[in-house]
Amino acid sequence: MKTKKHLLGALICIPLLFACEALGPQEPEEYELLDGPVEDLNQAEAKRFIEGDKAFNDQIFTVETGLGPIFTGTSCVSCHAGDGKGHPFVKFTRFGQGLPGVKNYLDQGAPQLQNRAIPGYEPETLPPGVPHADLIAPIVTGLGFLDAVSDEDLLAMADPDDLDGDGISGRVHWNDRPDYVNDRTGTISENGKYITRFGKKAGMYDLLQQTADAYNQDIGINSFYEPYETYSGDKVQPEIDRATINDVVFYLKTLKAPLPRDQDNPDVIAGSTLFESAQCIACHKPTLRTSYSPIVAISYKEFHPYTDLLLHDMGPELDDGYTEGYAFSSEWRTAPLWGIGLAKDSQGGEYYLMHDGRARSIEEAILLHGGEAQNSRTSYQNLGQHEKEQLLTFIESL
Amino acid sequence: MKIFTSNYLKASLLLFSFFCVGNLLAQEYETEQENSNDDNHLNMDAVFSRPSLKFDKVPVALGGYLEANTMHRTEEGISEGLSFQARRLTIFMAASISERVKFLTEIEFEDGGKEVAIEFAALDVAFHPMFNFRGGIVMNPIGAFNENHDGPKWEFVERPDVAVNMLAATQSNAGFGMYGKTYSGNWIFGYEAYLTNGFNSKIISNEEDKTFLPAYKEGEDLFEENFSGKAMFSGKLAIKNRKIGEIGLSYMGGVYNKFEDDGEEIEDKARVDVFAIDWNTTIKATGTYIVGEAAFVRVQTPETYTPQYGNKQHGVFMDVVQPVYKKKIFEWEDATFNVAARFDYVDWNVGKFEATNTNIGDQIIAITPGISFRPTSKTVFRINYRYEWQNDIINNPAERAATWYMGFSSYF
Numbered sequence: 071m072k073t074k075k076h077l078l079g080a081l082i083c084i085p086l087l088f089a090c091e092a093l094g095p096q097e098p099e100e101y102e103l104l105d106g107p108v109e110d111l112n113q114a115e116a117k118r119f120i121e122g123d124k125a126f127n128d129q130i131f132t133v134e135t136g137l138g139p140i141f142t143g144t145s146c147v148s149c150h151a152g153d154g155k156g157h158p159f160v161k162f163t164r165f166g167q168g169l170p171g172v173k174n175y176l177d178q179g180a181p182q183l184q185n186r187a188i189p190g191y192e193p194e195t196l197p198p199g200v201p202h203a204d205l206i207a208p209i210v211t212g213l214g215f216l217d218a219v220s221d222e223d224l225l226a227m228a229d230p231d232d233l234d235g236d237g238i239s240g241r242v243h244w245n246d247r248p249d250y251v252n253d254r255t256g257t258i259s260e261n262g263k264y265i266t267r268f269g270k271k272a273g274m275y276d277l278l279q280q281t282a283d284a285y286n287q288d289i290g291i292n293s294f295y296e297p298y299e300t301y302s303g304d305k306v307q308p309e310i311d312r313a314t315i316n317d318v319v320f321y322l323k324t325l326k327a328p329l330p331r332d333q334d335n336p337d338v339i340a341g342s343t344l345f346e347s348a349q350c351i352a353c354h355k356p357t358l359r360t361s362y363s364p365i366v367a368i369s370y371k372e373f374h375p376y377t378d379l380l381l382h383d384m385g386p387e388l389d390d391g392y393t394e395g396y397a398f399s400s401e402w403r404t405a406p407l408w409g410i411g412l413a414k415d416s417q418g419g420e421y422y423l424m425h426d427g428r429a430r431s432i433e434e435a436i437l438l439h440g441g442e443a444q445n446s447r448t449s450y451q452n453l454g455q456h457e458k459e460q461l462l463t464f465i466e467s468l
Numbered sequence: 469m470k471i472f473t474s475n476y477l478k479a480s481l482l483l484f485s486f487f488c489v490g491n492l493l494a495q496e497y498e499t500e501q502e503n504s505n506d507d508n509h510l511n512m513d514a515v516f517s518r519p520s521l522k523f524d525k526v527p528v529a530l531g532g533y534l535e536a537n538t539m540h541r542t543e544e545g546i547s548e549g550l551s552f553q554a555r556r557l558t559i560f561m562a563a564s565i566s567e568r569v570k571f572l573t574e575i576e577f578e579d580g581g582k583e584v585a586i587e588f589a590a591l592d593v594a595f596h597p598m599f600n601f602r603g604g605i606v607m608n609p610i611g612a613f614n615e616n617h618d619g620p621k622w623e624f625v626e627r628p629d630v631a632v633n634m635l636a637a638t639q640s641n642a643g644f645g646m647y648g649k650t651y652s653g654n655w656i657f658g659y660e661a662y663l664t665n666g667f668n669s670k671i672i673s674n675e676e677d678k679t680f681l682p683a684y685k686e687g688e689d690l691f692e693e694n695f696s697g698k699a700m701f702s703g704k705l706a707i708k709n710r711k712i713g714e715i716g717l718s719y720m721g722g723v724y725n726k727f728e729d730d731g732e733e734i735e736d737k738a739r740v741d742v743f744a745i746d747w748n749t750t751i752k753a754t755g756t757y758i759v760g761e762a763a764f765v766r767v768q769t770p771e772t773y774t775p776q777y778g779n780k781q782h783g784v785f786m787d788v789v790q791p792v793y794k795k796k797i798f799e800w801e802d803a804t805f806n807v808a809a810r811f812d813y814v815d816w817n818v819g820k821f822e823a824t825n826t827n828i829g830d831q832i833i834a835i836t837p838g839i840s841f842r843p844t845s846k847t848v849f850r851i852n853y854r855y856e857w858q859n860d861i862i863n864n865p866a867e868r869a870a871t872w873y874m875g876f877s878s879y880f
Contacts, residue, residue, distance in 0.1 A: 093853070094870035097545025132673040144677055144776055148861075157862045158823040159775055186774045189669065189725060190735040193772045418826060418862040 101329040104153045104211045104412055108326045110367040115324065122321025125314050126150075131289050136309030138290040139191040139301045140184035146318070149207035149288065153325060154409065154416025156207025158427045162288070165202035170396040175200055181394065182287040184300055191301070201399070203390035204426040205270055209409045209416075213268070214323030215373045216406070217277055218360035221258040221265045227355065227378045238352040238442050240380030240404070243267070245395040247275035250282070250295045255362045266395065267379045270425045272403035273394040277319045285310060324365060327373050328409030332467045341464025344457055348449035353378055353404040353442070376407035376468060385440020388424070400441060411466040432465050433458070510658045510706045510714055511746065512609060512647060514616035515572060515588060518560060519846050519879045532559040535619040537875020544867055553875075554580050556619070558587070568594040576638075586691075587638050596648070602662070603644030605691060609660040609704035610720045611761040612746030613637050613785075619877030623789050623808040623840040624852050626873070629832060630763055630783030634814045635742065636682040641665045641700070642691045654710040659703070665690065666700030667724035667740050672769055672777045678816045678830055678861075679767050679777045681740070684724075698723040713749025713758075724767075738768040760786035776861060778817030778828065785812045789840075800843040810836040817861060829863035832856055847878035 100106065105127075107119045126146040131137040142162055143149045149156045166180025167173050174180065179194040183202070187193040196202060221242075230241035244263035254276060258265060268274035274283065282295035290300055291309045299306045332338055345351060354376040363369040381401040389400035402425060410432070414421055421431050429435035439447045453461065509517050520531030535555045541547060555578065562572040573589035590604035607615050613631035617638050631637040643664025650657050667684040674683035687695060694700075700722030708714035721741035727733060748759040765781035789808040797803040817830040834856035841849045852873040857866035 093855075094542035094547075095544055095868035130675045130677040132675065133669070134673065137673070141774075144774055148677065148774075148776060151860055151862055151864055157821075159821040159828075159862070161823065185772075187770070187772045188673070189738070189770050189773065415864055416862070418824075418829070418864055420824070420826065422824075 101331050102412070102415075104209065104325075104328055104409055104416070106326050107324050108214065108365075108367045111324060111365075115320075115365065115367070118317055118320050119324050121314075122317040122319070122324075125318050126321050129314075131291060133188050136289075136291050138184075138186070138188040140187045140193050141290040141300075142182070142184055142186055142288045144289065146284070146289075150210050150416075152416040153210050155209045155413045155422070156427075157417050158206055158422055160207070161426065162205040162207070163196065163202055164205060164392060164394065165196055165200045167393055168201035168391055168399060170393060170398055179300070182300075184287070184290065201391040201393075203392035206422060206425070206427045208270070208405070209328070209413070210322055211325045211409055212327035212373065212375060212406070213277055213325065214363070214365065214368045215327055215358070215360055215371065216267065216375060216377070216379060217254070217323060218363040218368050218371075219267075219358050219379065220256045220361035221254070222256060223359065223361070224265055224267070224379055225258065228380055236349070236352060237445055238349075238382070240353060240378055240382050240442070242379075243272040243381050243395055243397055243403070245273060245275070248279055248295070251275050251279050263396075267403070269394070270402060270405075271394040271397045272379065272381055273397070277322050278315070281315055281319050281322065285315065323363075324367065327375070328412060328468070330374070330408075330468050331411065335463065335467070337460045337463040338467045339464075340457075341460040341462070341467075344453065344461045345464055348446045348453075348461070350446050351376075352446070353380070353382055354407050355404075374408060374468075377404040380404060382443065383441035384443060387438055387440050390426075407465060407468050410468050432462050507710045508651075508656065510649065510656060510708055511612045511616045511716060511748070512649075512658050512660055512704065512706060514618070514621075515574070515607065516562070518618060520560060520562060527564040529562040530560070531562075531879060532557065533618055533620050533877060533879045534558075535625075535875065535877040537625045537873050539625075539871060539873050541869060541871040543869040555625075558618070565591075570594075587640050598648035598650055600647050601644070602647060605640050605642055606645065606662055606664060607638065607640045608662065608664060608700075608702040608720050610635060610639065610702055610718045610742055611637075611744035611763055612716060612748065612759065613761055614639055618879070620846055620848050620879050622877075623787065623806055623838055623848065623850055624810050624836055624873075625850060625875045625877075626836070626852070626854060628761065628785035628787075628810070629812040629814045629834065630761060630785045632682065633832075634681065634765065634781055634783040634816065635744070635763055636684060639681075643699070645703075656706075656708040656710070656714075658706045658708075661701070661703040663699040663701055665694040666696055666698065666722040668695035669725050671724060671740065672767065672773070677776055679765070679769070679779070679781060680816070681742070681765065695726055696723040697726070697728065711752075713747060716744075716746045718744045718746070736770070738770070739766075740768070741766045755791045757789040758786065759789075760784065775817075775821065775828070778819060778830065780818035781814070781816050782818060783812075783814035785810060798843070803844070804842045806840045806842070808838045808840060810834075810838070812836070812856075827863060828861060829859035830861045832858040847876065849876045850874075 130145045143160045149160045163183040164181045166175030178197050184194050224242050228241050230239055232239040242265045245266040247264045264275055266272055266275045268280045274280045282293050285291040286296035292299055292306050293308050293310050293315055294312045297305045355378045356374050356376055360368055360371045381397050381403055383400050384402050391399050393399040423429040423435040429438055436450050518531055520529035522529045534557050538552050540550045557577045559575045564570050570592045574587045576585050576587050586605050588607055590602050590606050593601040609615055614637040641664035643662050645662030647660040668687040670683040670686050671681050672679055674680050702720035704716055704718035706716035723737050724740045725735055725738045727735045727737045742765050744763040746761040750757045762784040767779050769777050769779050787810045789806050791804050791806050793805040812834040815831040817828045819828050834854055836852050836854040838852035854871045856869050859866045
């Protein structure tokens with residue numbers, strides 16, 4: 071009898087255990103996360119997304135696997151935690167170029183300062199008095215959509231001579247590009263220059279260039295695409311295979327666009343109207359449209375990045391004296407605002423906004439806008455406290 | 469020593485042979501269980517306080533333990549489903565070569581034989597209770613768990629984070645040293661001191677992307693060559709009062725990098741220093757057993773290296789085990805049900821970011837309640853539920869994970 075009781079007790083315990091599975095952490099809502107693929111990838115694309123995800127988020131480079139010898143980070147994820155904005159502990163210093171088209175200090179490691187080194191090596195140091203800017207990594211979600219906007223659409227948004235007289239004179243960045251990139255559908259060139267769109271100065275043509283350059287300049291990983299070692303300048307054997315780089319590019323192209331939150335909140339709705347009336351939308355375009363992409367899920371889609379991908383003069387406060395390509399040092403590409411409300415979740419619970427993280431809140435970021443954005447900044451300053459809060463609530467909801 | 473596929477069959481055959489010979493010779497055997505709570509034992513004695521088969525007239529004892537479990541883990545609401553794990557099979561062999569000369573080895577097969585390691589293989593020569601020589605592959609006496617890690621002794625499927633994910637349990641190295649014990653009334657005092665091979669540069673260059681002492685095991689020729697060329701010292705002082713409990717203070721440290729090659733200095737010397745304190749006690753009135761360990765790591769990293777690899781770490785674990793039902797069950801005399809709880813905490817990168825003056829993350833906190841059933845003291849069935857919060861280096865919102873374990877561990 072006693073034995074039966076013991077047996078019964080033991081048997082009862084087992085189902086109880088698994089009934090408690092609900093105690094585990096629940097999956098966050100989709101809109102709370104930056105990572106995850108775009109909808110409607112086919113199975114082959116989904117597998118490739120996962121491969122890219124592993125390389126981007128899990129692959130850590132060590133001395134043995136090619137890290138450095140001089141570098142700024144050890145992996146993609148060390149700069150882009152959770153696919154979000156970077157943290158100032160891994161900042162990038164670019165240096166050497168003060169004027170459009172004039173590259174200097176190439177023999178001293180420009181344009182990127184590799185400020186870390188593996189044991190036994192010395193990292194680069196900034197030459198005295200050299201023009202430079204500190205940068206933190208941008209959010210990487212939704213990049214496939216930005217990549218698939220046609221050059222024609224970018225040119226249509228540009229108004230370099232401010233012909234419409236609104237004080238905004240955004241321009242595309244006509245720039246050089248490496249030979250290894252492929253033409254985007256409908257790409258437009260002019261005098262051997264192409265429209266480049268990625269990076270803080272819109273200096274990169276596409277995500278392949280951005281990725282290969284980041285492996286090389288940030289981690290010290292040479293590839294078929296970027297075979298020159300940053301330390302010695304020698305052409306060396308690839309330390310990563312082409313397939314991995316291409317998988318990472320595919321991953322970046324197919325990361326979903328950040329989802330806006332709290333869109334029924336009256337303050338968000340009112341803030342949206344204020345955003346428009348303050349002419350913020352002149353540069354932070356709410357809606358763009360992709361053209362053809364071989365990835366069906368991002369082909370001919372409307373999306374809401376709050377950028378025009380153009381260069382704008384942002385005034386003296388944001389002019390660090392450093393530039394890239396043919397941009398002026400006061401010019402910066404309009405940063406997409408999507409996902410800005412989730413930036414804190416990848417920046418350790420704090421805001422580090424603008425190109426170098428100097429703005430510690432959205433309001434501080436607005437108040438750093440000058441140049442072409444001066445009027446919008448003034449409009450914001452003229453708002454009442456409640457309206458300001460509504461505008462900030464709206465931006466935070468993106 | 470890692471023995472990979474090419475040597476795996478040989479090792480298996482060797483062990484199998486030992487078993488066959490042992491069985492043939494065994495005219496009668498006795499089993500022996502020396503509980504770690506035994507009044508005369510300290511943690512440092514754990515390597516010899518295990519049950520084993522002894523064969524009449526043959527000065528050899530054999531033993532071992534097996535650990536297996538199921539596991540169901542959910543991370544942020546996403547689960548990879550149920551897994552069955554045969555974590556480790558460990559074989560002990562001991563021999564009394566003469567009255568004062570003993571040999572013991574412990575060979576561990578982990579993950580179904582994917583990794584085979586000699587965890588301990590040492591010759592002990594007793595000169596005096598306060599002075600015994602030990603040489604071979606020895607376990608570095610850091611903390612309590614490293615030397616006292618047998619699965620059947622613990623109520624939890626997972627080993628403590630601080631012991632295996634900050635320190636490197638089970639950490640053993642080639643080397644030699646001495647140990648001893650002395651008794652006075654209710655007091656027992658023990659010490660250990662060894663010089664062994666040390667760590668290597670993997671501890672600051674690994675795929676964990678953090679200073680990670682266990683990564684030293686990925687180094688080559690661990691038992692043949694000292695990576696730094698400088699001996700590592702590890703030592704421990706332990707004191708126990710039979711009525712109160714035991715406390716141990718331990719240290720391990722040395723140069724970990726190859727700072728010279730071919731007589732040329734190629735790097736600055738870099739040290740790793742580890743301090744640990746461990747304790748255990750049983751509250752007589754309730755039978756509650758409490759055991760824990762705290763450790764502090766200091767690693768010199770080059771100033772120009774990435775802050776991803778921290779130079780300070782600390783961590784702690786504490787288990788509380790409460791026997792709640794001890795009776796004859798299914799013909800097992802003194803079968804025991806216990807409830808238990810573990811607290812784990814590790815911070816792999818203590819300090820602040822220079823750029824922002826904010827705290828560096830890279831830490832984990834976990835709590836693990838559990839129930840265990842011991843039909844005998846040598847066998848444990850255990851059900852654990854571990855809930856953990858892990859922060860990345862930037863201190864972003866913690867990733868939460870919950871894991872159910874159901875498994876057993878038994879000496880044989």
